[in-house]
Amino acid sequence: IQNGSLLPPIKINKTKIQVLSTCPFDAITEILTTTYVDSVIYKQTVDTKYKDLIFFQIIVQYATNGVNNMFYFERASYLLTLFDEQGSIINCACNISNLINKLLVEAPSFKQRSTCTKCHEEIKNIAIADIDSKPILQEGLHIGLQKSIDIFLSRKDIQCKSCGIKIISEIDADTHVLIDVEHAYHSTLLAKIGFPDAPTNVSLSEIPIHLKIKADNYRLIGIISYDSYAEQEMGHYIAYCYRVINIWEEYDSLKNKCVTVMSHKLVRPSVIAY
Numbered sequence: 579i580q581n582g583s584l585l586p587p588i589k590i591n592k593t594k595i596q597v598l599s600t601c602p603f604d605a606i607t608e609i610l611t612t613t614y615v616d617s618v619i620y621k622q623t624v625d626t627k628y629k630d631l632i633f634f635q636i637i638v639q640y641a642t643n644g645v646n647n648m649f650y651f652e653r654a655s656y657l658l659t660l661f662d663e664q665g666s667i668i669n670c671a672c673n674i675s676n677l678i679n680k681l682l683v684e685a686p687s688f689k690q691r692s693t694c695t696k697c698h699e700e701i702k703n704i705a706i707a708d709i710d711s712k713p714i715l716q717e718g719l720h721i722g723l724q725k726s727i728d729i730f731l732s733r734k735d736i737q738c739k740s741c742g743i744k745i746i747s748e749i750d751a752d753t754h755v756l757i758d759v760e761h762a763y764h765s766t767l768l769a770k771i772g773f774p775d776a777p778t779n780v781s782l783s784e785i786p787i788h789l790k791i792k793a794d795n796y797r798l799i800g801i802i803s804y805d806s807y808a809e810q811e812m813g814h815y816i817a818y819c820y821r822v823i824n825i826w827e828e829y830d831s832l833k834n835k836c837v838t839v840m841s842h843k844l845v846r847p848s849v850i851a852y
């Protein structure tokens with residue numbers, strides 16, 4: 579997918595709209611599309627459970643027809659519903675977790691069920707896991723990510739919002755699992771929480787290929803890296819897809835095409851997806 583910043587304006591409802599900095603949207607779209615192509619189970623889920631969601635209709639269109647003018651029109655029309663329009667410009671630069679919370683609200687990574695014996699059961703959709711990054715900082719990504727996700731999934735005693743009694747809340751994973759790891763590689767935050775010397779990048783080979791979520795095994799589908807440049811306010815997101823044939827592909831929307839990369843490549847992960 580080409581970044582909107584590199585493309586001419588697109589005519590929507592007789593107005594020419596320029597979409598800029600689409601890399602957060604493009605990165606997540608690349609990962610879920612390659613998963614749709616690579617995994618029969620994922621394809622079935624998207625074709626049934628998510629078939630009415632516009633974001634997944636765009637993914638299916640991309641997987642089926644590749645990128646064409648129709649794809650860019652659909653992308654711009656959809657981004658128009660997610661971002662504020664300034665004149666004839668939509669600037670899509672944003673934090674990727676915030677965007678994923680919008681894109682996957684109806685196709686969440688997790689469902690949190692809180693059952694109150696007195697009043698009701700509440701189910702909350704969690705689009706992306708916000709984990710405690712301490713285990714990653716202490717033991718490295720390879721061991722620490724599983725520990726961080728175990729803490730995230732553990733049963734928690736919380737208070738019922740309606741009646742105040744103590745209730746138990748449980749989290750179950752859905753079809754895809756996205757994890758926010760930005761905090762573990764953010765130099766300013768690392769200094770604040772007592773890890774000033776922690777590395778701010780890892781090689782792709784350090785990312786665990788399997789993650790155990792309760793009784794199920796999840797397989798890595800890709801990561802989104804974040805590169806910030808001192809001279810620019812917003813950085814740039816790039817998708818690295820871990821294909822079914824166990825190779826890494828880099829999808830950078832500022833480059834012309836995807837390239838295969840070696841697993842010793844250093845990245846700064848922001849999102850890891852299973």
Ligand SMILES: [Zn+2]
Nearest residue numbers: 694697738741
């Ligand atoms: Zn209650």
